[in-house]
Amino acid sequence: MAGSGLKTIHLKLPASTEDLCKLEIGSVAYLTGRVFTAREAVYKHAIEDGAGMPASRAELGLANFHCSPAASVNPDGSHIVGAVTATASFRFAKWLDDWFKISGCNIIIGKGGMTSEVYRNAFVPNNAIYLTTVGYGTGALLGRGIRRVARVYWLEELGLAQAIWVLEVENFGPFLVESDLNGNSLFERENAKIAPGLERLYEGTRPATLRRYGETDDKTDEVI
Numbered sequence: 670m671a672g673s674g675l676k677t678i679h680l681k682l683p684a685s686t687e688d689l690c691k692l693e694i695g696s697v698a699y700l701t702g703r704v705f706t707a708r709e710a711v712y713k714h715a716i717e718d719g720a721g722m723p724a725s726r727a728e729l730g731l732a733n734f735h736c737s738p739a740a741s742v743n744p745d746g747s748h749i750v751g752a753v754t755a756t757a758s759f760r761f762a763k764w765l766d767d768w769f770k771i772s773g774c775n776i777i778i779g780k781g782g783m784t785s786e787v788y789r790n791a792f793v794p795n796n797a798i799y800l801t802t803v804g805y806g807t808g809a810l811l812g813r814g815i816r817r818v819a820r821v822y823w824l825e826e827l828g829l830a831q832a833i834w835v836l837e838v839e840n841f842g843p844f845l846v847e848s849d850l851n852g853n854s855l856f857e858r859e860n861a862k863i864a865p866g867l868e869r870l871y872e873g874t875r876p877a878t879l880r881r882y883g884e885t886d887d888k889t890d891e892v893i
Contacts, residue, residue, distance in 0.1 A: 703730030
């Protein structure tokens with residue numbers, strides 16, 4: 670992101686509340702320390718199945734990445750994660766209250782973000798923020814920041830893609846700060862700027878001849 674003009678923050682993990690206070694939405698963040706992957710099967714197993722967390726907060730870290738890792742097991746039993754591809758985070762909102770309680774996480778990383786209502790109701794009371802990947806196709810780029818696989822949990826129970834992978838990372842990123850400690854959302858702020866001009870942008874265009882079931886012509890429903 671060099672030369673982009675965006676403010677860049679290098680964050681050492683685990684991050685303190687004071688560290689997170691310095692993050693402004695729209696800034697670029699790079700992480701150094703410990704990050705662990707956990708997606709839907711982990712949340713369900715930990716919360717709905719009552720399994721709790723498989724290790725201490727010191728062992729797992731306090732930064733949870735919603736992602737599917739390109740992981741492999743070597744013949745000697747060691748592990749490699751070469752790339753990590755973020756998954757959409759809106760699916761996790763229903764578990765967040767319980768997740769923050771049992772995990773202690775203060776950083777959630779994923780794709781697409783959530784709503785400011787979710788940030789205010791779930792993130793803010795737990796002094797947590799949300800970081801988003803900067804676009805598609807960045808899995809290999811992010812993989813360059815992975816130094817080693819520290820531990821793997823629930824590999825047999827959940828499989829390679831859904832297991833918890835504890836990663837030691839260095840200058841892991843880039844990520845965009847999508848929410849801050851006040852619950853503000855970068856996406857909502859920018860969409861509010863764009864939405865008033867959508868009608869003018871599409872003025873005079875004809876509706877699509879072929880469309881998917883349920884597709885709308887209302888351009889204000891679009892996600893930018």
